[in-house]
Amino acid sequence: MKYYLCKFIPPRADFLATMTADERLWMTQHGSYLNELLEQGVVVAHGPVIDPDGSYGVSLYQIEEDQNIAAITSLDPIVKNGSGHYEHYAMLHLKARG
Template sequence: MSGLFLFRLIPPRADFAQTMTDIEQHTMHLHNTYWQQLLADGRVVVYGPVADPEGVWGLGVLRAADRAEALAIAEADPSITAALNTFELLEIIDGVTG
């Protein structure tokens, strides 16, 4: 049985979505490709940027056997391995999906 985990991608600055450098854009392209594959593999329920008035951040809902597996998925995100972004990972207790 798998659980659900909330992945919050935290950008390096509040205006990151509007001010990315070419290198940051490339890294975020790799990040998006990574999450597209997770979605195709059935590991992700939903993902995408959140229009927070305080600054855009990324959301992903992961399916994983346990926190260790979810953490491994999060840590392998190219924007994390490149030390561009940071993240928070929280378990969704008794999550229900359609």
């Protein structure tokens, strides 16, 4: 298995306060996408980080050796629609409660 911390970087620092109607729809789809991956065991945890300098999202992934993290995050609806991108950070291991 491979493990990643992925940081979703929105298109602007005040994104949560200034989303357009389309961006709100894509963010709803983004949440659904991550929840589906959570149910499949691909995502271990995810959620927004409220930072005064600009909020962002964080997700922890556990994927098979033959999977590509960039390919998985590129399918996120918010990314597919051009409203932000992911940074990927490999982890040596991931230990979770439960």
